[in-house]
Amino acid sequence: MLTALYADDWLVQLATLERAARQAQAQLYLLLDSAFLPGLHRKLAALSPSLLFESLPGCDEATRDVSPLLLACPAADALAAPWLARCSGWPMLSAIATRESQAELAARLAAWCIVEGEGQRFNFRFPDTRRLPAIFSALTPVQQAQLAGPALGWSLMGRDGHWQALPVPGAGSGPAERPVALSDSQFATLVGDSETDEMLERLQGQGHQCRQDPQRAYRIVAEALAAVAGEQLDSYAKLAWCARQLAAQQAAAPPGQPARSMAEPR
16 A cells, blocks of 8 residues: 555545536546556456557557556446455546546546656656646646646545545646656656655665555655755665654554654654
8 A cells, every 4th residue: 555545435425526527517537547556457448448658659568557547437336346446545546527538538648648857758647646736736827727628627536545636727728749848846846746755665665664554654754854854965864864763653653543743842
């Protein structure tokens, strides 16, 4: 797991989003980051998913296996499907309500899969719901309109396992040109946003328990990094500092109890 397990009522809330979309004469689509469940598209073939990496040069089966998927949200009576339940605990699920067709929305989103930044091209991980809020916030209003298009709503599964809404403009423009170019400041903002998760991955690799309570581990490491912001520390020193803070606070507060804020007195 990389996030909290989804809340008990998450499927009920998804069914509510689907009904609201139908009432607005729109369709609710699910955007799935299958990098967390490689090969998911094979299990969903009957639902005719659109693979956003399909149009990339040199796309092969290995690429398709990790491609973001877009598909029409199943009706309420089919929302308890086992494949959907497997998403719980992973930052991989968004729900987009729009009057665009699946093909139109897939083309719009596919244009954002590869972007330019600091003179190079890279995979833009907006289907990863840990990244999506900061990504959307960093975009200009024009870029937000290009990404979301005429979407009536865009909900994503947050780190806490609850649905949260992106402030989509609701009056979009045409799809972006490929590849999208980010400014230096946008690139720097998004690199900074990913630092805590990257540190957690390194800590997990060293044997620290980061996935038993991922939301709590994220909070501890985010606070640890904030406490040394501006210090002249290399990545190894930051890693050691975060490891100490994580170990100390996990020992002080067993799983299920709130960790002490580093701003609190000992």
